[in-house]
Amino acid sequence: MLKYQTIPVTPFQQNCSLIWDDQTLQAAVVDPGGDLDVLLAAIQRLGLKLEQIWITHGHVDHASGTAELAERLGGLPIIGPHPADQFWIDGLPAAAAAYGFPPARVFKPTRWLADGDTVTLGAHTLQVRHCPGHTPGHVVFYSPEIKRAFVGDVLFAGSIGRTDFPQGNHDDLIASITERLWPMGNDTVFIPGHGPESTFGRERQTNPYVHDR
Numbered sequence: 001m002l003k004y005q006t007i008p009v010t011p012f013q014q015n016c017s018l019i020w021d022d023q024t025l026q027a028a029v030v031d032p033g034g035d036l037d038v039l040l041a042a043i044q045r046l047g048l049k050l051e052q053i054w055i056t057h058g059h060v061d062h063a064s065g066t067a068e069l070a071e072r073l074g075g076l077p078i079i080g081p082h083p084a085d086q087f088w089i090d091g092l093p094a095a096a097a098a099y100g101f102p103p104a105r106v107f108k109p110t111r112w113l114a115d116g117d118t119v120t121l122g123a124h125t126l127q128v129r130h131c132p133g134h135t136p137g138h139v140v141f142y143s144p145e146i147k148r149a150f151v152g153d154v155l156f157a158g159s160i161g162r163t164d165f166p167q168g169n170h171d172d173l174i175a176s177i178t179e180r181l182w183p184m185g186n187d188t189v190f191i192p193g194h195g196p197e198s199t200f201g202r203e204r205q206t207n208p209y210v211h212d213r
Contacts, residue, residue, distance in 0.1 A: 003177075014033045018048065031062040052076060056138055063104075082136075092106055114138075115130035152193045160207070
């Protein structure tokens with residue numbers, strides 16, 4: 001079975017997630033935005049074999065540790081985001097300096113992702129959905145097996161992602177949530193980029209931005 005642990009990193013308390021196969025301990029990390037020593041200590045403590053880096057989008061708090069982590073672990077493959085976020089990745093060094101992050105490097109994903117793609121971890125397959133709006137190249141990782149979705153900054157418990165950044169689009173974001181997240185099912189638990197987990201069903205009832213009423 002897939003298991004996961006969420007570790008808040010960076011001054012922005014970004015939810016970085018470790019996902020692993022509980023039999024083989026093969027693991028992926030979602031959005032290593034920083035605090036790499038904290039992440040590596042958790043990986044060692046859990047006995048995991050980190051094999052992949054998955055990126056939801058190119059914002060500094062989600063992606064600034066990517067190049068260094070890949071390099072420190074011998075050239076790990078970097079999977080995602082969608083190529084529309086290339087300009088955010090290119091801007092990582094400037095964004096890190098502007099927000100007081102440690103120096104960040106530009107990286108080139110080993111594999112870009114598109115809507116309908118899949119990623120594999122051992123014997124497990126997760127679905128990829130392209131969910132633009134917060135950024136144009138944002139992607140989401142969904143495991144039907146454990147009914148979990150790693151949604152980055154598309155949706156939060158009680159809120160939605162900001163759309164006032166370059167190439168953000170409010171209408172696109174609402175469409176991404178209602179057309180690409182809701183069909184995953186009301187009982188699906190989502191792990192947002194910041195803050196606590198929730199379910200799509202709960203947000204459909206209570207989230208002031210996207211509730212069904």
